[in-house]
Amino acid sequence: MRVLIPGISGGIARRLALKLHEAGHEVAGIDIRPWRDAPKGIQVHPVDVRKRAAEDVFRRWKPEAVVHMATVTAFTVPGGERGRINLDGTKALFDHCAAHGVKQVLFVGRHTFYGAAPDSPLYHSEDEPPRALEAIPELADLVAADLYAATALWRMPDVTTAVLRLVYTLGTPGTGTLANLLRGKRVPMVLGYDPLFHVIQEEDVVTALQLALEKKVRGIFNVAGPAPVPLSVIIRGTGRTPVPLPSPVLSLLLGRAGFPRLSVGATDHLRYPIVVDSKRFLEATGFQYAYDEGRILRAYADALPVDRAGHGGR
16 A cells, blocks of 8 residues: 655654555655655655645655644644644645545544533543633644544545544653653642543554554544543653642743643643543454553653653743
8 A cells, every 4th residue: 555644754653654664555755844764665755735745746656545644733833833734734635635546544633622621521422522622722723624634524435534533642752742741850730630631652553543544444533542540640650740739820830840831721631531432443443552551651751751851841
């Protein structure tokens, strides 16, 4: 299978590219970020997926499948640019797929699509709408990209489209939303709250993506690993110290005193859980995670031990 990965220079995307290449697939990628030590058999095109040069890659290389990983969640990216990357980039990608005969698309989304709200159900199914976006407007563009990708299920019936909503990843060297929260020696919590958090190891994410490709799944799927655990357990399991603070105090300290830089709205994620039901994906693919929660937390602690932490606020 000829697989094109927009966003190939990201950590998980690189691992996926290597695994697919080792499995005998032809792999190429699009990314404005360099991957200087990419293996000889993996082509990396340094272009923006929104530009004409990206469509030229589709035209010349003729991918059979596309794994869209060129979205961002970082709150440090200005809102307008984040919207252009997430929504405009996703629209451009599906336009290229429709114009050049792509047969399969995986859109890699996030379980934060559902939002953190006090009246949310404990387990979110794939049929639920997003909630509480007014509290975290920074997620709106990524939710819009997810919803746009889902419209391909009826707009492009000849393309096998899957929207995969992944839970928080933890791994080595420790990147991503939850990993950044845990980067310092002291991790903030909202006083009186200890929400459940899903975690999945990056290698298990790669396995899930490969299965979704090879099983040619169609539809919307939550992708999770082991059962969710309280945030305090995650903090202590990675060798950190939880610091419960009243919400107004925490908002003032974000990005200061060694605490991570988060959106003020993102503190709702420290109050209310976002827990997903992933049964639909398990039934469609037979996916089984290899890393339980203890192994995941130890791997993160080994990758970034406490004596090297403490720079989350910088």
